Amino acid sequence: xxxxxxxxxxxxxxxxxxxxxxxxxxxxxxxxxxxxxxxxxxxxxxxxxxxxxxxxxxxxxxxxxxxxxxxxxxxxxxxxxxxxxxxxxxxxxxxxxxxxxxxxxxxxxxxxxxxxxxxxxxxxxxxxxxxxxxxxxxxxxxxxxxxxxxxxxxxxxxxxxxxxxxxxxxxxxxxxxxxxxxxxxxxxxxxxxxxxxxxxxxxxxxxxxxxxxxxxxxxxxxxxxxxxxxxxxxxxxxxxxxxxxxxxxxxxxxxxxxxxxxxxxxxxxxxxxxxxxxxxxxxxxxxxxxxxxxxxxxxxxxxxxxxxxxxxxxxxxxxxxxxxxxxxxxxxxxxxxxxxxxxxxxxxxxxxxxxxxxxxxxxxxxxxxxxxxxxxxxxxxxxxxxxxxxxxxxxxxxxxxxxxxxxxxxxxxxxxxxxxxxxxxxxxxxxxxxxxxxxxxxxxxxxxxxxxxxxxxxxxxxxxxxxxxxxxxxxxxxxxxxxxxxxxxxxxx
Amino acid sequence: xxxxxxxxxxxxxxxxxxxxxxxxxxxxxxxxxxxxxxxxxxxxxxxxxxxxxxxxxxxxxxxxxxxxxxxxxxxxxxxxxxxxxxxxxxxxxxxxxxxxxxxxxxxxxxxxxxxxxxxxxxxxxxxxxxxxxxxxxxxxxxxxxxxxxxxxxxxxxxxxxxxxxxxxxxxxxxxxxxxxxxxxxxxxxxxxxxxxxxxxxxxxxxxxxxxxxxxxxxxxxxxxxxxxxxxxxxxxxxxxxxxxxxxxxxxxxxxxxxxxxxxxxxxxxxxxxxxxxxxxxxxxxxxxxxxxxxxxxxxxxxxxxxxxxxxxxxxxxxxxxxxxxxxxxxxxxxxxxxxxxxxxxxxxxxxxxxxxxxxxxxxxxxxxxxxxxxxxxxxxxxxxxxxxxxxxxxxxxxxxxxxxxxxxxxxxxxxxxxxxxxxxxxxxxxxxxxxxxxxxxxxxxxxxxxxxxxxxxxxxxxxxxxxxxxxxxxxxxxxxxxxxxxxxxxxxx
Numbered sequence: 001x002x003x004x005x006x007x008x009x010x011x012x013x014x015x016x017x018x019x020x021x022x023x024x025x026x027x028x029x030x031x032x033x034x035x036x037x038x039x040x041x042x043x044x045x046x047x048x049x050x051x052x053x054x055x056x057x058x059x060x061x062x063x064x065x066x067x068x069x070x071x072x073x074x075x076x077x078x079x080x081x082x083x084x085x086x087x088x089x090x091x092x093x094x095x096x097x098x099x100x101x102x103x104x105x106x107x108x109x110x111x112x113x114x115x116x117x118x119x120x121x122x123x124x125x126x127x128x129x130x131x132x133x134x135x136x137x138x139x140x141x142x143x144x145x146x147x148x149x150x151x152x153x154x155x156x157x158x159x160x161x162x163x164x165x166x167x168x169x170x171x172x173x174x175x176x177x178x179x180x181x182x183x184x185x186x187x188x189x190x191x192x193x194x195x196x197x198x199x200x201x202x203x204x205x206x207x208x209x210x211x212x213x214x215x216x217x218x219x220x221x222x223x224x225x226x227x228x229x230x231x232x233x234x235x236x237x238x239x240x241x242x243x244x245x246x247x248x249x250x251x252x253x254x255x256x257x258x259x260x261x262x263x264x265x266x267x268x269x270x271x272x273x274x275x276x277x278x279x280x281x282x283x284x285x286x287x288x289x290x291x292x293x294x295x296x297x298x299x300x301x302x303x304x305x306x307x308x309x310x311x312x313x314x315x316x317x318x319x320x321x322x323x324x325x326x327x328x329x330x331x332x333x334x335x336x337x338x339x340x341x342x343x344x345x346x347x348x349x350x351x352x353x354x355x356x357x358x359x360x361x362x363x364x365x366x367x368x369x370x371x372x373x374x375x376x377x378x379x380x381x382x383x384x385x386x387x388x389x390x391x392x393x394x395x396x397x398x399x400x401x402x403x404x405x406x407x408x409x410x411x412x413x414x415x416x417x418x419x420x421x422x423x424x425x426x427x428x429x430x431x432x433x434x435x436x437x438x439x440x441x442x443x444x445x446x447x448x449x450x451x452x453x454x455x456x457x458x459x460x461x462x463x464x465x466x467x468x469x470x471x472x473x474x475x476x477x478x479x480x481x482x483x484x485x486x487x488x489x490x491x492x493x
Numbered sequence: 494x495x496x497x498x499x500x501x502x503x504x505x506x507x508x509x510x511x512x513x514x515x516x517x518x519x520x521x522x523x524x525x526x527x528x529x530x531x532x533x534x535x536x537x538x539x540x541x542x543x544x545x546x547x548x549x550x551x552x553x554x555x556x557x558x559x560x561x562x563x564x565x566x567x568x569x570x571x572x573x574x575x576x577x578x579x580x581x582x583x584x585x586x587x588x589x590x591x592x593x594x595x596x597x598x599x600x601x602x603x604x605x606x607x608x609x610x611x612x613x614x615x616x617x618x619x620x621x622x623x624x625x626x627x628x629x630x631x632x633x634x635x636x637x638x639x640x641x642x643x644x645x646x647x648x649x650x651x652x653x654x655x656x657x658x659x660x661x662x663x664x665x666x667x668x669x670x671x672x673x674x675x676x677x678x679x680x681x682x683x684x685x686x687x688x689x690x691x692x693x694x695x696x697x698x699x700x701x702x703x704x705x706x707x708x709x710x711x712x713x714x715x716x717x718x719x720x721x722x723x724x725x726x727x728x729x730x731x732x733x734x735x736x737x738x739x740x741x742x743x744x745x746x747x748x749x750x751x752x753x754x755x756x757x758x759x760x761x762x763x764x765x766x767x768x769x770x771x772x773x774x775x776x777x778x779x780x781x782x783x784x785x786x787x788x789x790x791x792x793x794x795x796x797x798x799x800x801x802x803x804x805x806x807x808x809x810x811x812x813x814x815x816x817x818x819x820x821x822x823x824x825x826x827x828x829x830x831x832x833x834x835x836x837x838x839x840x841x842x843x844x845x846x847x848x849x850x851x852x853x854x855x856x857x858x859x860x861x862x863x864x865x866x867x868x869x870x871x872x873x874x875x876x877x878x879x880x881x882x883x884x885x886x887x888x889x890x891x892x893x894x895x896x897x898x899x900x901x902x903x904x905x906x907x908x909x910x911x912x913x914x915x916x917x918x919x920x921x922x923x924x925x926x927x928x929x930x931x932x933x934x935x936x937x938x939x940x941x942x943x944x945x946x947x948x949x950x951x952x953x954x955x956x957x958x959x960x961x962x963x964x965x966x967x968x969x970x971x972x973x974x975x976x977x978x979x980x981x982x983x984x985x986x
Contacts, residue, residue: 027623027626029559029560029619029623030560030564030567030619030622030623031560031562031563031564031610031619034560034561034562035560036557036558036559036560036623037557037558038557039555039556039557039638042555042556042557042558043555043556045558046556062532062535062536063532063535063536063539064529064530064531064532064535065529065530065535065538065661066522066529067522067523067524067527067528067529067659068527068561068612068643068645068659069524069527069583069645069658069659070524071523071524072590072598072600073597074523075590075598076596076597076598079596082596082598087589087590087591088588088589089588089589089590090562090585090587090588090610091585091586091587091588091589091590091600092583092584092585092586092612093584093585093586093587093600094583094584094586095581095582095583095584095647096580096581096582096584096647097565097568097580097582097584097611098580103569103572103575104566104569105565105568105569105575107565107584107586107609116600117524117583118590119561119585119612126522126523126524129523130520130522130523130529133520139834145532149643150561150642150643152561152562154588154589165562166560166561166562168558341632
């Protein structure tokens with residue numbers, strides 16, 4: 001394939017944009033900061049949704065839908081929430097247009113809202129305002145609800161999937177009778193996210209807690225999963241928040257316990273978004289294009305016929321129909337591309353670029369020999385396989401690819417986690433070997449802020465699972481003050 | 494069950510609101526005109542989505558996602574579209590809030606958008622603006638895309654599901670090389686909607702074309718399906734539009750044909766919304782509450798244990814676990830409610846009100862006899878069934894209920910379609926026997942408008958399938974002028 005775009009080494013950012021747009025995942029919309037998710041990209045997102053939705057239901061959650069528009073005053077009700085959220089928002093001020101001069105339309109100034117409405121940047125406020133009517137007694141708890149929705153957070157500098165003004169996500173909002181139950185839920189959903197990232201996306205993640213600085217606005221604790229991209233930067237792939245009684249107090253949501261006592265309800269919220277699409281691209285793709293884990297690929301196998309005559313094609317068509325049926329019966333997603341408007345070489349390049357896990361080619365020779373040529377996208381290896389028992393072999397190969405992608409990402413990540421003990425070493429590592437850095441920190445917001453200002457690196461999390469050597473006391477790399485344990489630093493998306 | 498709300502006969506509108514709110518389908522949100530779709534209601538909507546989505550995919554469509562916000566100027570590009578749509582819209586004028594006095598937030602007047610953005614009331618404009626970049630050649634056609642999304646149309650008088658400022662829907666937007674193909678697509682999707690309404694919702698529909706007056710803004714032809722509610726009023730349950738080349742011309746979307754000629758692309762759009770939830774409620778429910786067709790019920794069977802001692806309950810639990818498994822293996826959705834916080838009578842009333850198609854009760858006597866008591870929601874009949882082969886019997890009953898609901902709605906509708914030949918008779922029928930009226934109309938917008946003003950009845954459609962006697966010429970009931978055929982009038986939601 002002719003080199004027509006930047007490699008990862010040359011320009012990671014340009015490489016990423018090229019993959020996302022040319023593999024038909026998404027493109028910039030006419031509206032500043034927004035994106036169009038194209039059918040191929042949306043199909044991957046749908047598979048993510050289906051898997052996550054099932055995991056949510058398996059853990060007892062139900063879906064519901066709350067309004068897109070939130071009265072402005074709701075944001076003032078939870079003091080720290082407003083600081084973090086109500087700023088860069090889309091504000092609806094009018095509800096009518098009218099004809100202007102020369103066939104244009106203009107805003108009808110007479111149709112001005114008494115109170116402005118905000119397009120939800122997240123839904124805690126409107127949901128807790130609703131929960132007030134739903135929760136009276138301990139019998140109404142736990143309330144385990146999820147919403148699939150679009151949200152808008154005004155962004156000036158946007159990147160497809162990673163940071164856009166509008167994005168798609170799910171937001172779970174649960175209510176519990178005790179602090180302990182709410183914390184368990186927060187951790188359970190973090191576990192669901194980690195499970196999904198590793199077993200569906202083939203992206204290894206580190207589970208941890210955010211520092212106070214990086215907490216969700218209104219949360220007592222924010223848990224996260226952090227993944228490493230191929231340029232060594234971190235990407236926060238999901239968050240789960242323990243909200244304590246903050247929102248219950250702000251919206252006056254109380255319940256009567258079994259013992260007849262009144263108390264405020266305990267809350268969690270948790271979400272992942274189309275940002276995961278960006279993580280998926282950056283974790284696995286290579287200089288030849290997109291690489292998709294089989295579990296999330298729109299189609300897992302593409303079959304391309306190689307033929308000279310119409311007669312050959314008809315024979316191949318008949319054989320492929322058999323193969324296709326046996327693959328489908330195994331639950332494998334197959335596409336047969338026998339369009340005569342494109343040559344096989346073009347198709348090979350196309351599906352390679354689009355990251356289809358397996359390509360099967362069948363020509364007249366194969367028909368004679370009862371074979372097919374199978375090419376793996378992840379390793380780019382080809383092999384000739386007998387048609388006999390092909391469905392089992394393909395099923396096995398797909399599972400191997402899924403596993404290989406995870407192992408490759410895991411070993412890359414583990415090779416790029418470093419322990420450093422001085423600030424000089426810290427800065428040098430960020431410069432020369434970007435990756436995750438485990439270092440001592442004195443626990444203060446000031447030090448965290450200084451390090452961020454000077455190096456752009458942030459504390460991604462305080463890992464929940466750590467080696468013994470990482471949870472021993474030490475000396476803060478920046479201040480020289482005592483530190484309880486190492487925390488995880490990185491440059492991040 | 495004690496009578497605590499209006500019957501259909503007493504107050505149809507109050508009855509409807511009571512069912513929707515008390516059966517936990519939806520409620521009014523804190524934001525004027527918006528609704529919260531509650532978990533039980535959303536679960537029905539999810540089942541509608543799944544069935545429709547599969548039907549769209551089976552007819553070759555792919556999903557994608559386009560921005561929520563549309564630049565105001567886009568609405569001026571298609572002249573008739575702007576008349577119909579760009580008026581009652583939510584207008585975004587600012588993108589930032591800031592701290593106001595006393596912990597409030599206020600709009601930051603410095604963050605005013607150069608061009609206002611409109612929350613999509615429908616997406617033709619933004620989608621056709623995008624298609625311009627996707628379509629160059631006949632090879633790019635047909636383009637068959639669907640979007641699941643929320644839309645906002647400002648409404649002053651709202652009713653849950655039937656008319657809300659924000660609602661959920663799907664909108665298909667397709668592009669074709671010829672007028673003929675686009676018309677075929679328009680009709681195909683109308684067929685999909687009719688199939689869904691009849692075979693999933695158990696609601697019979699009349700397929701037809703709208704008059705010019707009632708066409709979608711920007712369409713050359715609007716097709717619709719019209720269902721009859723139990724009060725005799727019509728509800729438009731889905732529309733499919735042939736848009737001609739209007740949007741292609743407005744957004745300059747041309748393609749090069751096989752022969753190398755340039756032409757504008759032909760378009761369709763089609764949609765159904767959460768309005769279908771309203772249709773579902775009003776078509777089947779009765780004075781005892783919601784009645785759900787089994788195919789769309791969140792759970793199709795609820796099992797309630799009847800017991801005095803803990804020992805009895807344990808035995809019943811074990812037996813129910815067997816029953817539950819065998820029902821699940823048949824793909825039947827089952828809920829077992831053995832909560833000890835509510836008595837059986839309360840549970841019976843609860844699930845009756847929520848429209849669960851079948852209720853199974855098991856008590857100690859049943860355990861001895863190897864029987865269960867099964868109650869149908871649609872007919873409210875009870876029968877005692879042997880546990881042996883129960884899964885097949887239940888499967889059969891569910892299919893009977895689905896069929897019975899359809900037949901009942903069909904016979905109600907057919908009894909309430911009347912032919913009238915004079916305007917007096919027309920008005921009398923509307924007054925005394927509301928339903929569908931087949932009457933002659935002179936084909937003019939003036940007459941249509943006059944009839945609407947004087948009686949509130951509208952031409953629901955010009956039916957695609959009609960009896961021979963209805964497509965013969967006659968005399969317009971209003972003007973006395975010649976009429977080509979009878980058209981379908983009704984009061985409507």
